[in-house]
Amino acid sequence: MPKPPKGPSRTLNDMCPGRRARIRRHLGRGAVRQRLMDLGLMPNVDVTLVRCAPLGDPIELKLEATSLTLRRHEARTIEIFDDE
Numbered sequence: 368m369p370k371p372p373k374g375p376s377r378t379l380n381d382m383c384p385g386r387r388a389r390i391r392r393h394l395g396r397g398a399v400r401q402r403l404m405d406l407g408l409m410p411n412v413d414v415t416l417v418r419c420a421p422l423g424d425p426i427e428l429k430l431e432a433t434s435l436t437l438r439r440h441e442a443r444t445i446e447i448f449d450d451e
Contacts, residue, residue, distance in 0.1 A: 377447050378442060378445055378447060379414070379428070380426075382416040385417075388416075389447060390448075391447055392410055392446050393445055399441065399444070403441065406435055407430045407431075408435075425438050426442055
């Protein structure tokens with residue numbers, strides 16, 4: 368059984384441009400969660416935050432050779448591993 372995270376968990380919403388992270392799990396439910404997974408945002412996938420829009424929403428992510436844009440609300444539902 369996986370261990371619960373120590374302290375508050377980090378999400379894609381907490382990343383800064385140019386940083387890289389590995390997806391830990393999805394906190395969302397239903398069709399939105401399934402759609403994000405269909406787009407390639409699966410556990411243990413590395414993502415890079417390329418940039419944020421001028422007002423902060425949406426954000427652009429890079430997964431291998433794919434670029435993807437997410438709203439901050441959706442990015443908050445994707446937990447990432449803490450930097451080690």
